[in-house]
C-alpha cells in the first residue's frame with residue numbers, strides 16, 4: 001500500500017515537472033500551438049476549396065470533415081508519440097537522467113508518468129485547435145457517433161503510449177540523434193497511415209505497411225464513427241486491434257526500455273560529464 | 275561501550291573496463307592488441323578499452339566519513355557510479371548494508387543518494403521545482419519536501435528569492451548547493467558525494483562540510499566522499515583511500531597515511547602523501563588513464 005502510494009507520487013512528480021517545464025517554456029508552446037492551428041486550418045481549407053480546384057461537384061462538407069479528422073487525430077497521436085521520447089532526450093541533455101534512473105521507483109512508473117503527461121497535453125492541445133478551427137467551418141456533426149469516436153481515441157491513446165515508450169529507447173541510447181530517428185519513424189507513419197487519404201490509394205507495396213501502423217486503425221475508426229455514424233459494434237474491430245497493439249507495445253516497450261537501460265549502465269553511456 | 279561495527283558499503287573485487295561499443299552498422303578498426311588499454315587516441319579517433327576499476331575492494335563501516343582521493347581519471351567517479359547502480363561492474367560484488375547493488379537494486383536505491391561534480395538540473399526550472407521533483411521520486415510529499423529544502427538551502431545561505439528563479443540564472447557554486455540539498459533532502463543513510471565542494475567559496479565549503487558531519491550525527495548516515503581538497507579530506511574523513519589507475523594504493527586514517535611518508539623534521543601533509551603514493555611528483559605531467 002505504502003509502496004503503491006510512493007509510485008503514484010512519483011508518477012505525479014513526472015507530470016508536475018513537465019507541467020512546470022511547459023510553464024517556463026510557454027513562449028515556445030504558444031508558437032507551436034499557432035503553427036499547429038495554421039497547419040490544421042490550411043489542410044481543412046483544401047476541402048473547402050475542392051470544388052474550385054477540381055472544377056467538379058464534390059461533397060465539400062464531407063471532405064472538409066474528412067481532412068479535419070485527419071489533421072486533428074494526427075496532431076494528437078504525434079504529440080503522444082513524440083513527447084515521451086522528448087522527455088527522455090531532455091533529461092539526457094540536462095544530465096538529470098542519472099538522478100531519475102537512480103531513484104527507487106519502477107521503470108513502469110517513470111514511463112507511465114511521462115506518458116500520462118503526454119496524453120493530457122496532447123488532448124488539451126488538440127481540443128484547443130479544434131475549438132479554433134471549428135469557428136472557421138460549418139461542421140455538421142448531427143449524424144456522428146461521438147461516443148464511438150471517443151472509444152476509438154481511448155484505444156488509440158493506449159497503443160500510441162506504447163509506441164512512445166518504444167521510441168523513448170532511442171534518445172536513451174543515442175542522446176544526439178535518437179529523437180531525429182523518432183521523427184523519421186513519425187514521417188513514415190504519416191505517409192502510410194492514410195492521414196489525409198484512404199490507404200487504398202497507396203502503391204501496392206506500401207499497403208502492408210499501413211496495416212502495421214496503429215494510426216491506420218485510429219483514422220479508419222474515427223472516420224467511420226464521425227462521418228458515417230457507425231455504431232460501436234461496427235467500431236469494435238478497430239478498437240480491439242488498437243487495445244491489442246497497446247497491450248503488446250506498452251509492457252513490451254517498458255521491458256525493452258529496461259534492457260536498453262541495462263545496456264547503457266553496462267557500457268557507461270548514461271553520464272554526460274564528471 | 276562500543277557500538278557494534280556494521281558494514282555500510284563493501285566492494286569485493288569490483289572491476290570495470292570501459293570498451294568502445296561496436297555497433298553492428300559501423301565500421302570498426304581492428305581491436306587493440308591484448309593487454310593494451312588506454313584513453314581515446316585523439317589523433318586518429320580510435321577508442322580503446324579503459325580499465326577504470328581494477329579488482330577493487332573496499333569496506334566502509336556505518337557512520338564513517340570515508341574519503342577517496344586520486345588523480346584525475348583514477349576511477350573515483352566510476353566507483354561512485356557503481357555504488358549508485360548507474361554503472362554495472364564487469365565482475366565483483368558490491369553491497370550496501372548487505373544488499374547487492376545488482377540483485378537488490380531497489381533496496382539499495384532507497385538507501386542512497388548522490389551528489390555529482392556537475393550539478394545536473396532542469397535549468398529552466400527553479401531550485402524549488404527541481405527539488406520537489408527529486409523528492410517525489412523518493413516518496414516525499416510536497417510539504418515535507420518544501421520544508422526540508424528551505425531549511426537546507428537557508429543553512430547554505432542561498433537567498434530565499436533565488437529559490438523561485440530559474441536555475442540557469444544561478445552561479446555554479448549556487449547550483450552546487452542546490453545539488454547538495456537534493457541529496458540531503460531524502461536523508462540517505464549512505465551518501466555518495468563526488469567532489470561536493472568543488473567550485474565553492476571557502477565559507478560555503480565549510481558550510482557543506484558542517485552539513486555532512488551533521489547528517490552523520492543526526493541521521494546516523496555514512497558518507498563516501500571524493501575530493502581534490504587535501505585539507506578537506508584531512509579534516510572531514512575518518513578514513514581515506516588513495517586510488518590510482520583504478521586500484522587502491524593506500525588506505526587508513528589520515529594520520530596513518532601521513533605516518534607512511536617520511537618527511538624530515540615534521541609530519542607529512544596529506545598532499546605530500548598523495549604525491550608520493552600516486553607516483554607523480556610536482557611538475558611531472560600525468561595524463562588521465564594512461565595504460566594501467
Ligand SMILES: Nc1ncnc2c1ncn2[C@@H]1O[C@H](COP(=O)(O)OP(=O)(O)OP(=O)(O)O)[C@@H](O)[C@H]1O
Nearest residue numbers: 268274292324326345346347348349350351352563
Ligand atoms: N562512461 C564512461 N565511458 C567510457 N569511459 C569512461 C566513462 N567514465 C569514465 N571513463 C574512463 O574511466 C577512467 C576513470 O574515470 P573517472 O571519471 O572514474 O575518474 P575520476 O577519478 O572521477 O577523475 P576526476 O578526478 O577527473 O573526476 C577515465 O580514464 C575515464 O576516461
Ligand SMILES: [Mg+2]
Nearest residue numbers: 274350351468
Ligand atoms: Mg570524477
